[in-house]
Amino acid sequence: MIKSIHQTIRLIFAICILVNFTRTASASADDSTGATRVASWKDDRTAAFMLMFDDGWPGQLQVAIPELQKRELTATFYMVPDKGEYKTLAPKWAEAIKGGYIIYGNHTMTHQGVRDYEHAQTEILECTRIIREELQPIPGKPNRLISFAQPGVPKGKWTLPKEDLIRVLEEDNMIKRPTFRGHGAISHLQELEQMTALAEEAIASQGTEYLILHGVERIGSKWQDFWALKQDIFLPLLDYLAEKQAANELWITDHISWHQYETERNAASVKLLQANDSKIELELTASVNPELYDLPLTLITNVPAEWSECQIKQGDRTALVSVTDGKIIYDALPNGATIQISAKK
Numbered sequence: 434m435i436k437s438i439h440q441t442i443r444l445i446f447a448i449c450i451l452v453n454f455t456r457t458a459s460a461s462a463d464d465s466t467g468a469t470r471v472a473s474w475k476d477d478r479t480a481a482f483m484l485m486f487d488d489g490w491p492g493q494l495q496v497a498i499p500e501l502q503k504r505e506l507t508a509t510f511y512m513v514p515d516k517g518e519y520k521t522l523a524p525k526w527a528e529a530i531k532g533g534y535i536i537y538g539n540h541t542m543t544h545q546g547v548r549d550y551e552h553a554q555t556e557i558l559e560c561t562r563i564i565r566e567e568l569q570p571i572p573g574k575p576n577r578l579i580s581f582a583q584p585g586v587p588k589g590k591w592t593l594p595k596e597d598l599i600r601v602l603e604e605d606n607m608i609k610r611p612t613f614r615g616h617g618a619i620s621h622l623q624e625l626e627q628m629t630a631l632a633e634e635a636i637a638s639q640g641t642e643y644l645i646l647h648g649v650e651r652i653g654s655k656w657q658d659f660w661a662l663k664q665d666i667f668l669p670l671l672d673y674l675a676e677k678q679a680a681n682e683l684w685i686t687d688h689i690s691w692h693q694y695e696t697e698r699n700a701a702s703v704k705l706l707q708a709n710d711s712k713i714e715l716e717l718t719a720s721v722n723p724e725l726y727d728l729p730l731t732l733i734t735n736v737p738a739e740w741s742e743c744q745i746k747q748g749d750r751t752a753l754v755s756v757t758d759g760k761i762i763y764d765a766l767p768n769g770a771t772i773q774i775s776a777k778k
């Protein structure tokens with residue numbers, strides 16, 4: 434009896450290995466025209482990395498934002514609209530987004546804690562309203578997703594039950610950012626190498642990492658931000674990230690774009706409608722709410738060997754892409770019109 438159980442287990446193992454092997458082999462060997470995969474991360478980059486800045490300190494406006502924009506690095510800034518620093522600098526925060534690469538997130542109105550569900554209606558929801566309507570309105574997207582970062586407050590000041598927080602966030606399309614633990618510049622990570630090691634881990638695992646910052650050093654200023662990161666660490670860190678982004682190793686993005694991409698990619702499927710020597714037609718669907726999840730995904734499609742440049746059409750969007758090793762890399766919107774790919778004549 435015992436022997437036969439062992440034999441059965443061994444047989445099941447053998448079948449599993451065989452099935453797995455066949456799957457892997459067919460996935461990597463599928464070079465047929467029209468075969469398509471969804472890239473793990475945007476532009477088929479190796480990994481994702483996020484920079485998050487808390488509390489709206491002046492050094493973020495004066496140093497971090499211009500340095501990020503110069504290097505085309507995107508970051509999320511978590512705002513506290515009822516805080517003194519914000520009030521005096523509000524017009525500058527609204528102005529800063531004109532240079533791009535900045536997405537605002539919710540860090541509550543006062544950073545003083547939330548008592549209960551009722552209190553959350555002002556302390557949390559009002560911050561989201563200000564971001565959507567005043568600080569960073571996006572036409573046609575009045576209810577877009579907003580990232581939420583729970584502030585650290587004195588003991589006893591945050592008594593909102595966990596399930597009520599989840600309810601508040603769900604009711605107003607907010608997404609909680611990952612934990613501060615182990616990811617804070619200065620509070621957890623002091624050296625440049627510790628911060629770049631986070632990014633190296635993301636690349637090695639083809640996954641995601643992030644760094645949460647507070648202040649940034651303002652050279653020559655009498656007053657410094659809370660937990661101000663020295664510029665001789667901050668600027669080399671940005672140079673390192675820009676280099677990794679240029680090498681396609683990192684997708685440096687904001688929390689909501691990251692969340693949208695990951696959610697859509699996990700729910701996506703590609704259907705090949707037709708493929709021949711002159712045309713490929715695909716359908717990209719994802720079981721998500723298209724109003725909130727409207728970030729294009731990156732697809733990689735095999736095209737006929739003789740094609741050198743392709744025209745891609747999805748609804749009224751068109752793009753021209755060149756072929757590399759018989760493949761094209763391009764963006765497409767899930768749940769949109771069918772994707773038409775043809776050789777450029």
Ligand SMILES: [Zn+2]
Pocket residue numbers: 487488540544584585
């Ligand atoms: Zn904070």
